[in-house]
Amino acid sequence: MDNNSKKDQKPKKQLSNYARFSGIAIQMFAIIGVGTFSGVKLDEKFPNENNLYTIFMSLTSVIFAIIFVIRRIIAASKNN
Structure with a gap:
C-alpha cells in the first residue's frame, strides 16, 4: 500500500507544478499586456x-x- 501512495503522489505533484508554472506564464503575459496597452493609450x-x-x-x-x-x-523552489 505504501508503494502505491508514493506512485500516486508523483503525478499529482507534477500536475501541480504544471498548473503553477502555467499560471505564472499567464500572469506574465497579463502584466506585459496591461503595460503595453497602457502605453498605447498614453500615446x-x-x-x-x-x-x-x-x-x-x-x-x-x-x-x-x-x-x-x-x-x-x-x-x-524554497517550498520544495
Missing part, C-alpha cells in the same frame, strides 16, 4: 513622434514580469 492621449510611452511601458512591464517570474520560481 493616443499624448501623441509624439516615436510612440515613447508605448516603448517605455512595454519595456517596463517586461522587466516587472521577469522579476515577478524569478521571485515566484525562487519561492517555489
